Amino acid sequence: MVSSPSGATAPTAAIVMPSAFPVTAPGTQGDRLIEIAGVEKVFGDPNTGHRALEAINISIMEKEFFTLLGPSGCGKTTLLRMIAGFENPTTGEIRLHGKDVAALPPRERPVNMVFQNYALFPHLTVYQNVAFGLEMLNWKKADITARVDEMLSLVKLSQFRGRKPTQLSGGQQQRVALARALAPRPQVLLLDEPLSALDLKLRKEMQFELKRLQRETGITFVLVTHDQEEALAMSDRLAVMNTGRVQQVGTPEEVYDQPRNRFVADFIGEANLIHGATLGRNADVMVAVRPERIELTMPGFQPRIRGVVEAATFLGSDTLLEIRAGEDRLRARIRGAVRLEPGTNVGLSWPDDAERLLAD
Amino acid sequence: MSAATNASHAIHAKSAEAKRRRRRPFDWRHNPGFGPFTLLVMLFLYTPLVVLVIFAFNANRLVTIWSGFSFKWFVSVANNGDIRHAAYISVLVGVLATICSTAIAIAAALGFERGGWFRGRGSAIGLVTMPLVVPEIVTAITTLIFFSAIGFHSGVLNLVIAHTVFCIPFAMLPIQARLNTLGAGYEEAARDLYGSEWRIFLRITLPLMSPGIMAGAILAFVTSLDDFLISFMVSSAGSTTLPVYVYGMMRLGVTPEVNAISAVLLVISAALALVAFIISRPSEAATAAAAGTPQTAATL
Numbered sequence: 001m002v003s004s005p006s007g008a009t010a011p012t013a014a015i016v017m018p019s020a021f022p023v024t025a026p027g028t029q030g031d032r033l034i035e036i037a038g039v040e041k042v043f044g045d046p047n048t049g050h051r052a053l054e055a056i057n058i059s060i061m062e063k064e065f066f067t068l069l070g071p072s073g074c075g076k077t078t079l080l081r082m083i084a085g086f087e088n089p090t091t092g093e094i095r096l097h098g099k100d101v102a103a104l105p106p107r108e109r110p111v112n113m114v115f116q117n118y119a120l121f122p123h124l125t126v127y128q129n130v131a132f133g134l135e136m137l138n139w140k141k142a143d144i145t146a147r148v149d150e151m152l153s154l155v156k157l158s159q160f161r162g163r164k165p166t167q168l169s170g171g172q173q174q175r176v177a178l179a180r181a182l183a184p185r186p187q188v189l190l191l192d193e194p195l196s197a198l199d200l201k202l203r204k205e206m207q208f209e210l211k212r213l214q215r216e217t218g219i220t221f222v223l224v225t226h227d228q229e230e231a232l233a234m235s236d237r238l239a240v241m242n243t244g245r246v247q248q249v250g251t252p253e254e255v256y257d258q259p260r261n262r263f264v265a266d267f268i269g270e271a272n273l274i275h276g277a278t279l280g281r282n283a284d285v286m287v288a289v290r291p292e293r294i295e296l297t298m299p300g301f302q303p304r305i306r307g308v309v310e311a312a313t314f315l316g317s318d319t320l321l322e323i324r325a326g327e328d329r330l331r332a333r334i335r336g337a338v339r340l341e342p343g344t345n346v347g348l349s350w351p352d353d354a355e356r357l358l359a360d
Numbered sequence: 361m362s363a364a365t366n367a368s369h370a371i372h373a374k375s376a377e378a379k380r381r382r383r384r385p386f387d388w389r390h391n392p393g394f395g396p397f398t399l400l401v402m403l404f405l406y407t408p409l410v411v412l413v414i415f416a417f418n419a420n421r422l423v424t425i426w427s428g429f430s431f432k433w434f435v436s437v438a439n440n441g442d443i444r445h446a447a448y449i450s451v452l453v454g455v456l457a458t459i460c461s462t463a464i465a466i467a468a469a470l471g472f473e474r475g476g477w478f479r480g481r482g483s484a485i486g487l488v489t490m491p492l493v494v495p496e497i498v499t500a501i502t503t504l505i506f507f508s509a510i511g512f513h514s515g516v517l518n519l520v521i522a523h524t525v526f527c528i529p530f531a532m533l534p535i536q537a538r539l540n541t542l543g544a545g546y547e548e549a550a551r552d553l554y555g556s557e558w559r560i561f562l563r564i565t566l567p568l569m570s571p572g573i574m575a576g577a578i579l580a581f582v583t584s585l586d587d588f589l590i591s592f593m594v595s596s597a598g599s600t601t602l603p604v605y606v607y608g609m610m611r612l613g614v615t616p617e618v619n620a621i622s623a624v625l626l627v628i629s630a631a632l633a634l635v636a637f638i639i640s641r642p643s644e645a646a647t648a649a650a651a652g653t654p655q656t657a658a659t660l
Contacts, residue, residue: 106551107553107554112552115548115549117545120549132563180553
């Protein structure tokens, strides 16, 4: 890995420089930028080791805000680190603009990362931190100054250029990390749980900030998070992952409205999973219905399911009913105030498009 | 106003009271007799040093009888050519051994902390730190036998080699500890930002590990300066270190010159310790502040 600086950075420059043109140049939305094809990762022995990722196939488009969503230990960070070049897939390809980069070291990939704890260099100032990547790419001094100034004003930190990272708040450190990663004009920006260290209010602000930066720079963002609300709010598309496998890929609406399996239905938002038998259908399937799509059946209509109210909690804009129906427990969010005593028999309905049949 | 002051006094008293009651069950600072015991330990440790320094200023030729204040033993030490030469050898050996051992220690620490897992890593650390646990007399004798066996007799160079070997673990431990607390996250970020390994080392790793290097180097220098047994075995005529020379003087009878030399050595080591403390203090504060920052993303 140790080689002369000039020899080492030359190939990088060759890859990165094209994106140094106006950021609209490389492709338009809709072109495939990253293709992850048949990727598998085993830590330790190939046969007995820990299988962190299995049969991963994902395409990420140009200018897309893509999110890898899943509980901790699902392999999403491993996948992100693979795109960055910190991990190599055991099998499979990672293609960038159609070229397999799986074997390239991080510095030969036009990809930059915002680390979970930012990893700002503590002995360098904000300016030097942002300039670091450009120096490593052997940019001219004047170009570096101009680019760093541009980046610092983009993240609104121009007045802090001389500070050390330890003299900044968590949110400011976060923005320095963003500026540092965006400065070399990467084709992809990777974000590893970037908001997890911030408090709730700041997290909401930074969500807007990230969306704004992605719009303004036109760079593909790949975000890793375990927070489903964050993923739904920010992504153009997302991949839901669990136990090293991709469960579903789609837009937030698709993943929310048409979950492909029980894990997705349960992990994204709230879902009632009702046994098929309870509804008088095939006993092998589960029916998923969102609580907010369930209604109390109007008098004179045939309900889909009958149950007994166990609790009714008034939440202001709606009322949360907890209902027992056979062996299943349901939660229904009914608009407005509904006065129902526990023990009341109710009929529940939902439109056809509100239910999903899930085989597994 | 006075009412307000009283109220605030009352609050302060109350919080102090609460603090006293909230102490942990095994808080050793509040055990009865802790103060007197500490005092006793301090007396035991420092009385000999104080006595030694006081008698370095004794005008009398006999070490134990005080007859007046004088600098004459310091003057006599300064005018003694043999002592000056021994001091020169000590410093020369110390500096050279510190440079060599610290350089090796940096490489070793980097290998252990950044080289990833390799077969025999644990044994390798054990081997490098072996001089810390092997009785010094064993190291001294084996070093002596080794040099005679290969017929290597180069005076000061023998001393430098011997000192370098046993200084390596002293220099390495603080460096290794520093690298360990830093974590590999910064280097990973630098690699992501297109740094080649060599430039990452110069721009990121080396500056960040420098407090550990300073601490290690000072520790190595003090250890070398202080060493007697190994120097005694390895040194030859013309390459006598100060501790070996002092030992020689003692055999002819203890003179206040010994006190004077010891007082000077004491001041030098105390000064070095102070320097090490001052160097490491601000960077430690920075490390503490950035404590959450490093850590590689080993989590999935």
